[in-house]
Amino acid sequence: MTDFWSVSLGELFDETESSESGLSSEEAALRRREEWNLGFRESTRMQLLVRQFRSPISLLLVVAAVLSMALGEVVDASIVIGILVMSGALGFVQERGAVKAIHSLMSSVDVHADVLRDGRETEVLVAEVVPGDVVVVRTGDVIPGDGRVIEADRLLVDQAALTGEDYPRARAIGTVAPDATVVDRTNCVFLGTHVSSGSGKVLIARVGRSTEFGRLGEHVARQHVPTAFERGITSFGYMLMRATGVLVGAIFVFDIILNRPFIDSFLFSLALAVGLTPQMLPAIVTFSLSRGAIAMARDHVIVKRLDAIEDVGSLDVLCTDKTGTLTIGSVSLHGALGIGGEPDEWVRTLGWWNARLQTGFPNPIDSAIASTMTPSGAPWKLVEEVPFDFDRKRTSLIVDDGDRRRLVVKGSVDVLWDLCDRVRLGDGKLVEFASHRDEVVATHRRLAASGLRIIGVAEKEITGEVQSGSIDEVSLVFAGFLTFVDPPKAGVREALARFREMGVAIKLITGDNEHSASYVAEAVALPDGRHVSGAEIARLTDDELTEVVDHTVVFSNTDPLQKERIIKALVRRGHSVGFLGDGINDAPALHAADVGISVEGAVDVAKQTADLVLLEKDLGVLANGILEGRRIFTNTLKYVGVTTSANFGNMLSLAIASVALPFIPLIPLQILLLNFLSDVPGMTIATDRVDDEQLVQPIKWNIHRVQVFMVVFGTISTIFDLTTFAVLRLVFHAPAELLRSGWFVESTFTELAVMLVLRTARPFYRSSPSRPLLWSSMTTAILTVALPYLPIAGRLGLTWLGPSVLASMLGITTAYVFVTELLKRRWRNALIVGGPAGS
Numbered sequence: 029m030t031d032f033w034s035v036s037l038g039e040l041f042d043e044t045e046s047s048e049s050g051l052s053s054e055e056a057a058l059r060r061r062e063e064w065n066l067g068f069r070e071s072t073r074m075q076l077l078v079r080q081f082r083s084p085i086s087l088l089l090v091v092a093a094v095l096s097m098a099l100g101e102v103v104d105a106s107i108v109i110g111i112l113v114m115s116g117a118l119g120f121v122q123e124r125g126a127v128k129a130i131h132s133l134m135s136s137v138d139v140h141a142d143v144l145r146d147g148r149e150t151e152v153l154v155a156e157v158v159p160g161d162v163v164v165v166r167t168g169d170v171i172p173g174d175g176r177v178i179e180a181d182r183l184l185v186d187q188a189a190l191t192g193e194d195y196p197r198a199r200a201i202g203t204v205a206p207d208a209t210v211v212d213r214t215n216c217v218f219l220g221t222h223v224s225s226g227s228g229k230v231l232i233a234r235v236g237r238s239t240e241f242g243r244l245g246e247h248v249a250r251q252h253v254p255t256a257f258e259r260g261i262t263s264f265g266y267m268l269m270r271a272t273g274v275l276v277g278a279i280f281v282f283d284i285i286l287n288r289p290f291i292d293s294f295l296f297s298l299a300l301a302v303g304l305t306p307q308m309l310p311a312i313v314t315f316s317l318s319r320g321a322i323a324m325a326r327d328h329v330i331v332k333r334l335d336a337i338e339d340v341g342s343l344d345v346l347c348t349d350k351t352g353t354l355t356i357g358s359v360s361l362h363g364a365l366g367i368g369g370e371p372d373e374w375v376r377t378l379g380w381w382n383a384r385l386q387t388g389f390p391n392p393i394d395s396a397i398a399s400t401m402t403p404s405g406a407p408w409k410l411v412e413e414v415p416f417d418f419d420r421k422r423t424s425l426i427v428d429d430g431d432r433r434r435l436v437v438k439g440s441v442d443v444l445w446d447l448c449d450r451v452r453l454g455d456g457k458l459v460e461f462a463s464h465r466d467e468v469v470a471t472h473r474r475l476a477a478s479g480l481r482i483i484g485v486a487e488k489e490i491t492g493e494v495q496s497g498s499i500d501e502v503s504l505v506f507a508g509f510l511t512f513v514d515p516p517k518a519g520v521r522e523a524l525a526r527f528r529e530m531g532v533a534i535k536l537i538t539g540d541n542e543h544s545a546s547y548v549a550e551a552v553a554l555p556d557g558r559h560v561s562g563a564e565i566a567r568l569t570d571d572e573l574t575e576v577v578d579h580t581v582v583f584s585n586t587d588p589l590q591k592e593r594i595i596k597a598l599v600r601r602g603h604s605v606g607f608l609g610d611g612i613n614d615a616p617a618l619h620a621a622d623v624g625i626s627v628e629g630a631v632d633v634a635k636q637t638a639d640l641v642l643l644e645k646d647l648g649v650l651a652n653g654i655l656e657g658r659r660i661f662t663n664t665l666k667y668v669g670v671t672t673s674a675n676f677g678n679m680l681s682l683a684i685a686s687v688a689l690p691f692i693p694l695i696p697l698q699i700l701l702l703n704f705l706s707d708v709p710g711m712t713i714a715t716d717r718v719d720d721e722q723l724v725q726p727i728k729w730n731i732h733r734v735q736v737f738m739v740v741f742g743t744i745s746t747i748f749d750l751t752t753f754a755v756l757r758l759v760f761h762a763p764a765e766l767l768r769s770g771w772f773v774e775s776t777f778t779e780l781a782v783m784l785v786l787r788t789a790r791p792f793y794r795s796s797p798s799r800p801l802l803w804s805s806m807t808t809a810i811l812t813v814a815l816p817y818l819p820i821a822g823r824l825g826l827t828w829l830g831p832s833v834l835a836s837m838l839g840i841t842t843a844y845v846f847v848t849e850l851l852k853r854r855w856r857n858a859l860i861v862g863g864p865a866g867s
Contacts, residue, residue: 032176032233033213034206040176040231046160048178048229050144059158141172144229161232167225171217173235177201182226182416184391185217188351190240190613191539196224196392209587210240211539225391260729264668267731271676271738279683313338313664316714320660328643329653336639338664339623341657342604342728343532346650347595347617349609350538350548353627353645355514359392361400362480362511366454367464369471374452375508376401378485381408382436386423388415393483396512406430414499424499426490433490437504441472441484448486448506458505468506479547480511514544516551523647524552530654531725535598537583537591539613545584557581565590573597592616604728608650625650659718661727666787667713672738673786674706674779677745681775684746685753691764693753695825698772706779708808712800719788719795741786744851745778748844755836762833769816769826770833776812777841780805785848792849 032040041047051059090109140151144162154172157163163172165183177183177199184196191211202215210218217230219239236242317338321331331337351357364376383397385408411433412426422439437444450458451468461468475482486504524534534554538545542561560576562585568576574597583594591607595617598605607614607621618624618637626638627645642649678699685693694702752774756762762770784805788795797805813834816826829837 031206032174033204033208033216036203037176037178037201037231040233044160044231044233046162046231048162049147050162051158051160053145056143056145056156056158056161059160060156141169142166157232157235159232159235163230163232164227165217165223165230166227167223169223171219171221171223171230173232174216174218174239175230175232175234177215177217177228178231179229180226181228182388183228184224184226185221186224187211187218187221188357188611190218190221190611199228260731263731264729264734267735268672279686282683282687315711316660316664319714320656323656324640324653327649327652327656329649330641330643331639332641333639336623337653337657338661339604339657340606340640340654341659341661342726343606343623343654343657344726344728345533345535345598345603346527346606346608347535347537347598347621348607349611349614350536350540350545351514352610353608354516354520354536354548354552356517357514359396359481359512360515361396362513362515364485364508364510365471365475366508367451367468367471367506368454369474369509370454372454372508374456375485375510377403378436378487378507379438379510381427381429382423382425382438382485385410385413385425385427386415387413388423391416393512397510412499414501422501424501426499435488435490435499435501435504437486437501438483438510441482441509444484444486444504444506447501448504450503451506452487452508461506472509475509475511477543479541479543479545480513482512483510484508485510513547516548517645520552520647523651524554526648526651527654528555530651530723532654535577535581535583535594537586537594537607537617539586539588540584542582542584545582549582554581559584562586562590565593570597570600574600577601588613588616592620595620604726608647655723658723658727660714662718662722663713663716665727666716666783667710668734669737669741670779670783670786671707671710672734673741674745674782675703676738676742677749678702678775678779680742680746681749681753684750689753689757689767693771694768698768698825701824702772702775702779705776705808705812706783709780709783709801709804712798712804713783713787715798715800716787717796717798719790721789741782741848741851744848745782745844748778748840748847749775752837752840755840756833759836760833765825765827766829766833769829770837772826773812773816773829773834774837774840777809777837778844780809780812781841781845782848785845786852789852792845 032043035043045055141154141157142149142164143152143157144150144164145152149164154170157172159173161173162178163175165171171185178201180200183199185199186196187210197211197214199217200214204213204215219235219241234242314334317331317334320337321334324331324337348354364372364379366372366375379397380401380403383394386394387410406429408427408429410425411428414420414424416423416439420439421443422437424435424437426433426435437447445461445468448461451461451464452458453464472482485507487507488504527534536545536549536554538548539562542559546559558576558580559582560580562583565573565583565586570593573593577594577597578601583590586594591614595605595607599620599622604622606623606625607617608625609615609618610627614626615637618626623640624638625640625642627642640650640653682693682699749771752771753767756767756770760766760770783801784797785792787797787801796802815821815824816829821827
């Protein structure tokens with residue numbers, strides 16, 4: 029049903045085949061369809077499990093396992109498969125647990141609606157409401173579908189979850205233009221909103237997926253949006269595949285040209301392919317993320333998607349909605365002002381007694397006024413009242429203050445002006461309204477431009493008897509203005525300042541008007557920048573919007589899909605983007621962001637769409653989560669950088685040595701064992717300390733830096749490997765078995781040493797590794813030295829090393845550490861392999 033807000037009620041009743049008395053039970057049953065699946069399809073267990081294995085790294089490791097089996101190394105293949113399975117299982121358990129935790133946060137209580145069925149009011153489940161139903165709504169009720177108001181008794185509806193508006197909106201009977209926006213459809217109510225006060229009846233036109241709520245749900249559910257971490261790990265995997273293919277293919281061709289045995293050359297090439305893969309990466313990443321999820325849970329953050337933790341660490345832009353996130357989410361009295369904008373206690377007193385004594389329906393404005401003060405002196409008494417209604421737009425009370433009776437009126441400013449012929453000055457003097465009209469109008473404009481909501485206050489003395497039900501609202505004295513605001517939450521300015529210190533830019537995206545958005549931006553000390561409205565965004569192409577978003581700080585009057593466009597534009601600019609929201613209108617943006625962040629009190633769709641859920645609506649909690657994400661991401665990149673460079677160096681050394689030597693420099697089993705031993709301390713990298721300077725800025729994947737790091741430090745490793753070959757071959761005249769044994773020890777030593785050196789940008793002796801990393805490295809080094817002397821040495825192709833050979837290997841390792849430390853100081857910025865976000 030299109031444009032149901034713009035047709036007459038008679039036409040709408042005809043189109044829905046309904047009437048003011050509602051539907052019959054039989055007709056309602058016939059109309060029920062499967063429309064309550066709103067598109068937020070929860071991942072099945074199988075989908076969650078498959079998601080753990082879909083990266084190119086996982087595929088590369090599966091290929092490595094198959095190649096290991098081809099080499100006859102079933103144990104090594106089993107280790108690789110075991111690593112993959114354990115990593116996937118850990119990720120599955122964590123994400124499945126997070127989904128269950130989210131369910132426990134969501135309301136398990138069925139929501140009901142009161143509908144007219146068979147001519148009488150009947151309570152049904154919201155899911156049983158159908159088009160054509162007439163729903164009776166009262167204060168506190170959730171709206172069960174999109175529909176037209178057919179009766180309204182001072183009906184106010186809170187639409188903040190859908191539109192982001194600060195204040196409840198009045199609903200009334202009537203028609204609006206076919207092209208009216210959701211905000212401007214004042215004759216309609218929408219699924220997911222709720223009645224703030226008053227009562228009414230609604231003719232339901234749309235339910236489920238056809239509602240505004242459902243339309244957003246369908247949009248969010250269409251496709252998975254790859255996050256920054258997923259894009260990075262995918263690019264890294266493809267880079268390794270290319271490097272592996274080129275290196276292994278070249279070695280195989282050279283060996284064939286040199287007339288090496290085909291089978292030996294093939295098996296050696298396969299072993300190199302396995303050796304170049306970071307076999308422990310999935311386990312290390314999953315272990316790191318699981319530790320991070322546990323740490324963040326202690327800080328009251330539920331991690332729904334495990335790798336979102338590393339996305340959090342790379343965030344360089346945080347977009348946030350306004351209402352309830354930066355602000356407290358409820359209206360407060362901001363000021364009581366005279367006609368020139370100066371504070372005026374008499375205006376405050378008049379407003380307080382009007383709000384306190386009125387007996388009409390409760391509303392946020394009166395509650396905000398009544399909570400601000402307790403006037404001194406004798407209490408005023410209510411004599412007569414004309415309550416607020418949406419036609420008069422004012423509340424009028426005759427009160428007795430103990431000395432005299434006076435009429436106190438508060439309401440819409442432009443309405444009161446037409447009733448006033450005088451104004452009250454700051455000294456209490458009454459003068460003609462016409463003489464100060466320009467001043468009053470200028471003050472009103474200035475206050476409105478500052479983002480405040482404004483109502484006027486007027487009064488006059490009453491003489492003589494007052495007839496019941498009659499108040500003479502003429503010749504009033506305009507006293508001044510009451511201003512209201514949804515104030516910033518305590519600590520928000522400090523939290524946002526902390527984000528800026530951490531290198532995270534803040535952008536405000538709201539559905540509210542530009543004045544309100546600008547007020548909040550100034551109140552929370554957002555930096556100066558461009559302000560763009562939803563109307564401007566609608567005129568921009570995606571490419572034009574991409575050029576605008578970097579320099580824009582505030583986006584106002586945005587609809588849900590415009591919020592999504594803004595997020596996607598920031599991603600196209602190369603940013604890693606987080607979005608913090610809690611309403612239905614935030615769901616598309618939450619889905620499009622690299623990290624969608626919601627809160628416990630958010631609507632269900634926001635919590636389902638988000639990657640992180642804050643159990644405390646505190647930006648400080650999120651800042652702590654960002655630091656935790658940076659620690660985890662940094663340690664992951666340590667492993668990536670060190671392992672890929674070491675593996676690349678070893679494989680390049682083997683490639684050169686295989687051409688220069690009359691025999692294969694390492695047998696396949698030794699290559700696999702070398703990788704395994706060097707990865708043992710790698711498993712503890714998740715526990716490593718991170719230098720403070722590595723947490724100052726966001727970090728992200730930077731494949732170019734990974735390649736540079738791998739080639740530069742891998743080449744240094746190759747130089748010392750070739751030095752080892754030369755010493756063993758030319759000085760000790762080592763045969764095949766001794767050369768393999770010496771190089772095996774030296775390669776393991778250098779990989780262990782380089783982990784401790786390159787784990788920090790500081791001199792390695794000024795940055796202490798974690799105890800698990802240090803002790804596992806020392807234990808592995810001792811085991812490596814011992815292997816050639818153990819009974820199994822023969823099966824491993826190793827032989828006894830003399831003291832002079834062993835001393836030479838230790839000397840080469842020491843020289844390697846010294847050169848790497850010097851080179852590291854020149855390449856300091858490259859040590860965070862991902863680099864600063866945005867670089």
